[in-house]
Amino acid sequence: MDAFYKNFFVNFKIMAIFVDFLCYNYLDKFLLFFYGAIYINQGGENLNKIVMDRKKWMIFSVLVLAVAIAVFVSVFIVFKNRKENAKGPAPSRITESIISEMHYTDLVEVSPNQLYRHYSIPDGVISDSSLYMSKSSDSAAELACFLLQDKSKFEELKDAVTDHINSKAAGFKGLNPTQYNFLKNYVIVQKGRYVLVSVGSNASADGKFFNDLFK
Known part of the structure; x- marks a missing residue:
């Protein structure tokens, strides 16, 4: 508690x-x-x-x-x-901490103005975000952190994340079973206004580290 x-x-x-x-x-x-x-x-x-x-x-x-x-x-x-509602760390600080802790070298930051090309998030749901995706088109690896306008907006964001993951999974289905399974077992964790989304072999570890940041 x-x-x-x-x-x-x-x-x-x-x-x-x-x-x-x-x-x-x-x-x-x-x-x-x-x-x-x-x-x-x-x-x-x-x-x-x-x-x-x-x-x-x-x-x-x-x-x-x-x-x-x-x-x-x-x-x-x-x-x-x-x-x-107190001002906490920026989502970019959180993703940077996870990438550093997990020693990821295959992720590249996605420009904030490109976020909505990947996620169809309704207006008024988030106030800030940080998104990293794999450098390789053969990998589904992804790490994202969102700051909600209000924690009650979580379900709206979750719907957008689900749509994004399902769309991405459709592209890997039948072509790369391993990456497809990573997408089907993605991790989404909420802590107050912060939400982490992780896809990859260490998604569960990412989620645990994210939780530990707020203890």
Whole structure:
């Protein structure tokens, strides 16, 4: 589990225990003191009416805890969205890291303005990308990293990737079974707004390294 979420749940548990402790040990005393002052100032009328019985305390405790949870969850959502949309590494940095780590020498970078010749990605789905393809027309090897406009756009990008892979596979089917199988077993991995696509004999290793970059 992401360290961000682990910290959230730990802090939430601590907060819940702390709120319950304060309410159980001090709330009734505070109310008794507060209303006792009113009682003295007003000459005193039926002090017993201000003493909360156990049932009322339980109801009040639940309400206080519910409000605290709502506030904490709201803060969590704000920071979660901020974390997901924070500026991270450029897709080109990610592909360069993978190529360096895996010692690839047979890949060449595709110019960004040539991306849409290979991928039919709808407008508004990605904000940046990096694409490498094999130098040889006999190889289906490919490595791409996309930065989504929003992580909810993943399915739209995945559809475009599937269309691209299927189209490419049709060209290798019957001609090069090995490359065809690489295409049929391509790897696509999402981490937040980042998406990696890898085709080749080390596609699974590429995906693992990509995941490790975000730990």
